[in-house]
Amino acid sequence: MSPSRLIGFVAAVAFSLGSLTLAAEFAIRDGDRVVFLGDSITEQRLYTTYIEAYALTRHPDWKLTFRNVGWGGDTAWLRQRARPNEGQLFAADGTAQQKMVEASVGFGLARDVLPLRPTFLTVKFGMNDHAYQAFRPDIYRAYARSQAEIAKVLARGATRVTFLTPQPIEEKRPDPDQDIKNQSLRKFSEGLKDVAAANGASFVDQFDPYMAVMMAERGKDPKAYIGGGDAVHPGPAGHTIMAWAVLKGLGAPALVSRADIDATKKLVTVEGCRVENLTVADGRVGFDRIDDALPMPIDSRAEAALRITPILDELSRYELRVTDLPEGSYEIAIDGEVAATVGADGLAKGYNLSIAPGPVTKQAREVLQLVIEKNDLFFNRWRNVQIHSFPVWANGPEVEARRAAEVKRLDDQIAAAEAKIDVARKPRSHHFEVRPATP
Numbered sequence: 001m002s003p004s005r006l007i008g009f010v011a012a013v014a015f016s017l018g019s020l021t022l023a024a025e026f027a028i029r030d031g032d033r034v035v036f037l038g039d040s041i042t043e044q045r046l047y048t049t050y051i052e053a054y055a056l057t058r059h060p061d062w063k064l065t066f067r068n069v070g071w072g073g074d075t076a077w078l079r080q081r082a083r084p085n086e087g088q089l090f091a092a093d094g095t096a097q098q099k100m101v102e103a104s105v106g107f108g109l110a111r112d113v114l115p116l117r118p119t120f121l122t123v124k125f126g127m128n129d130h131a132y133q134a135f136r137p138d139i140y141r142a143y144a145r146s147q148a149e150i151a152k153v154l155a156r157g158a159t160r161v162t163f164l165t166p167q168p169i170e171e172k173r174p175d176p177d178q179d180i181k182n183q184s185l186r187k188f189s190e191g192l193k194d195v196a197a198a199n200g201a202s203f204v205d206q207f208d209p210y211m212a213v214m215m216a217e218r219g220k221d222p223k224a225y226i227g228g229g230d231a232v233h234p235g236p237a238g239h240t241i242m243a244w245a246v247l248k249g250l251g252a253p254a255l256v257s258r259a260d261i262d263a264t265k266k267l268v269t270v271e272g273c274r275v276e277n278l279t280v281a282d283g284r285v286g287f288d289r290i291d292d293a294l295p296m297p298i299d300s301r302a303e304a305a306l307r308i309t310p311i312l313d314e315l316s317r318y319e320l321r322v323t324d325l326p327e328g329s330y331e332i333a334i335d336g337e338v339a340a341t342v343g344a345d346g347l348a349k350g351y352n353l354s355i356a357p358g359p360v361t362k363q364a365r366e367v368l369q370l371v372i373e374k375n376d377l378f379f380n381r382w383r384n385v386q387i388h389s390f391p392v393w394a395n396g397p398e399v400e401a402r403r404a405a406e407v408k409r410l411d412d413q414i415a416a417a418e419a420k421i422d423v424a425r426k427p428r429s430h431h432f433e434v435r436p437a438t439p
């Protein structure tokens with residue numbers, strides 16, 4: 001990469017990281033029924049699960065439900081669900097195309113989305129829509145019209161819609177910004193912002209933040225590969241970057257909680273937590289702390305993403321600050337487990353314990369695992385039972401009765417899984433000790 005292009009992308013990274021938040025407050029609200037609509041990247045159930053786990057742990061008293069209806073190979077005109085003739089769709093004039101879009105989108109939403117009664121919906125299409133080729137205005141026209149139709153249909157039920165851009169494709173080349181497919185995706189993403197504005201929907205760009213991080217890493221190492229997975233389907237690290245961009249765009253707050261302790265005056269200032277039973281003696285500070293929320297659960301497979309993006313600073317500040325300690329190194333222990341070793345100066349500045357070893361991180365990751373299991377249950381219920389298509393000769397009242405019974409059985413399992421999640425996401429009281437580090 002040339003020096004001028006590298007400087008440009010360093011600037012782009014700074015711009016993207018500083019301009020991600022578009023919502024004045026968190027777009028997900030207490031009582032929401034959230035639905036994720038999209039293609040195979042949504043069907044992977046990674047970025048969606050990370051967003052869900054964030055919302056559930058940050059607001060442990062909110063009543064929230066989440067459902068994922070992503071479908072591999074799908075597009076804004078919901079081709080996997082309605083199977084329209086795409087050649088005719090792209091060639092049709094405005095009136096004819098609108099009728100085709102209404103039929104295709106209407107069928108897919110009526111079967112897969114509207115029965116879930118969403119109050120908040122994210123829509124993530126574009127990857128298959130652009131057909132992995134140079135920008136085609138005829139395809140884009142169908143894409144934009146279909147996205148607008150999704151917004152119109154959902155608005156009738158007072159669903160708040162947020163359009164998400166696709167993330168860029170990560171081919172193993174030093175200049176993915178010059179990939180003709182990414183240049184096409186950028187045009188689709190830029191146009192989507194206008195579609196959202198014209199239809200009263202929200203818009204979140206994850207293309208540019210993801211590209212900026214990717215280009216910054218390629219500037220350090222032309223072979224750097226940040227997402228894992230394949231070029232189109234990132235692994236957990238890439239999906240964590242996607243979730244970061246989306247959550248920031250949805251106005252997700254950074255602070256989990258903060259405890260600020262003056263070790264000499266025994267003064268405590270807190271935000272988002274309670275501190276009790278403070279003791280200071282022999283260079284040790286002990287206290288009990290119960291938080292209003294848990295830190296953001298980070299998939300253990302995705303920790304590489306934390307080294308190249310400010311995810312914890314911007315989405316999960318679980319802080320402890322202790323001032324006026326003698327110089328030296330100190331262990332922070334939670335319920336007897338050493339979570340971190342920090343210098344006195346580091347403690348005075350404040351330390352983020354979001355992924356520190358110990359019971360708090362363990363609890364957050366237990367919640368994440370329970371959410372993964374619940375989402376797998378729903379996927380099986382929806383795709384393998386509810387909409388499974390039997391051959392004509394096998395159809396009949398007995399088959400449908402058995403289908404209904406199986407749907408009911410799985411719904412009961414999902415409800416039990418959600419009840420278990422609700423218990424697991426409640427913060428617990430922990431005993432903290434700050435003590436001189438063992439030599």
